[in-house]
Amino acid sequence: MNRDTQQTYLIEPTAPLIIRTGRPFDELSGTDPARFPPPSTLAGALRTAHARCMGKALNPELAKLAVAGPLAVMTDLDGNPHRVLVPQPSDAHYYHDGHQRQLVRAAPRALASGEGCDLPEGLWPLQLEQQFPGKVSPGPDWWAIEDLLAWRRNDRSLSFGQVEQNGWMPPPDDIRTHVAINRQTQASEAGKIFQTAGLSMWQSPHSPQCLPQFAVGLLGRIEGNIEPGVLNLGGERRLAKVKPWQNIWPGIPSALVSDIQQAGALTLTLLTPALFSAGWIPGWLDRDSLQGIPPGCSRLRLKLRAAAVKRWHPHSGWDLAANRPRASRKMVPAGATYWFDIQDDHADDIERLWLNHLSDENQDRLDGFGLALPFPYVRAMS
Incomplete structure (x- = not known):
């Protein structure tokens, strides 16, 4: 794989994304919760779009095209990207003491004499760097990449408020109910009903507002050309706009x-x-x-x-x-x-x-x- 030959594309979903896990679908198991697209979903979408653009056959050779992503990217409502977003690091925890929320770091610490744990031999456990009273608090699932780099530098000025302001917390699942209609009676058919849960690509509102202030798109790379247009992404053949965008990949x-x-x-x-x-x-x-x-x-x-x-x-x-x-x-x-x-x-x-x-x-x-x-x-x- 030659990363120098890859091109970067911005993908903007036009509807909530349906991404299933592959779990059997029946009346007992219910619907899958909304989730961010895994890499294979983006890879399939970009490879198919590239093949159609170049007039190539849809065959196993397409699987040899290297794909990177998806990352999330914050865009304005006109589709111009502003900030690359990455998942919350697993060593960052959110706590709330009733007055304020704070970032608390979990870091590896060597075991002292007489201490032990059930980790594989040679691995160190993680311990919180500070004892912070309170309970675990919700927070952004996605961080600005600049905040992740600051976290890795142990930048003490990085605060929960900054991470929350720059990051992304997806809104509640977009639940849609589907029924089958009997053409004779124009009523729903018994038992023929199911629901889907979609991921809406905008910020979860923190205050009453009519419209979201920004949208969230996907960022991906592929060894191949794709013309600006639309592609299918995820379940139900939901549509997304795609266009090349340079100088944004970190x-x-x-x-x-x-x-x-x-x-x-x-x-x-x-x-x-x-x-x-x-x-x-x-x-x-x-x-x-x-x-x-x-x-x-x-x-x-x-x-x-x-x-x-x-x-x-x-x-x-x-x-x-x-x-x-x-x-x-x-x-x-x-x-x-x-x-x-x-x-x-x-x-x-x-x-x-x-x-x-x-x-x-x-x-x-x-x-x-x-x-x-x-x-x-x-x-x-x-």
């Missing part, structure tokens, strides 16, 4: 490589869900030593020290070529954060880590799973 900070080398340790934060053969832990790590070389690198060897991973998300779909459901898989959710010590250093490999895909299988990486943001871990892990 670029690597100029001092990132040298800062990581100086720190001797780094974090990897997933910006899209990942698929690992060993569950929550990357399959490219040796299970005994917890060391390994990330995909796309040749000499950079990392040793896992800690991880902040929320509950897995189900992933499935429908295989149009085979006309059957795809096997269910467990995704490591976006926002998961891994802490590593650097064992063998190599500047070119560190640079390749920037927004590289770290899933185990090559096809999953081509589909966009496991997009990761590296950053120096500025506190000594000892």
Whole structure:
């Protein structure tokens, strides 16, 4: 995959997105909750749009086109993007004491003498950096990427209010009820009713207002050309506008490589869900030593020290070529954060880590799973 040949596209859904998990649909299980599109949904939409634009056949060769994303992007109501959004990091927690809300960090800490835990040998548990009275509070599911970078720098000026103002909290699910109408009686047919839950791509209102102040689109990349127009995205063939947009995909900070080398340790934060053969832990790590070389690198060897991973998300779909459901898989959710010590250093490999895909299988990486943001871990892990 050559990231230099990829082009960036802004996708603007025109209706709430229907993204299902592949769970069997019946009167007992109910509807799936609304969720953000997984990478495979965007990959299928962009590859199909590219094939139609270029007059290519819809065949398995399209799956070789590398796709990155989706990230969220905040746009004005005219569709002009302003801010790239990324999932809330799993090591960031929101607390409320009845008067104010605050960001509280969970960070790895080595076990003291006489302490123990049930984590794999060599892994450190996460502990809150400060004891904050109160209860866990809701907060934005998506952060501005600038706020994530400030969080990784341990910028003490970063506040909950800033994260909330710059971020995105999706509104409640858009529930729509569908019924079958008997043509003879013009009444609903008994038992033929179901609901869908859609993700509305605008901000959850904090105060009474008639219209949203901004919209949220999707940002994706593909090795191929797509003309401005519309494409189908997700279930029910919902439509979305697509157009190329340059100079918005996050670029690597100029001092990132040298800062990581100086720190001797780094974090990897997933910006899209990942698929690992060993569950929550990357399959490219040796299970005994917890060391390994990330995909796309040749000499950079990392040793896992800690991880902040929320509950897995189900992933499935429908295989149009085979006309059957795809096997269910467990995704490591976006926002998961891994802490590593650097064992063998190599500047070119560190640079390749920037927004590289770290899933185990090559096809999953081509589909966009496991997009990761590296950053120096500025506190000594000892």
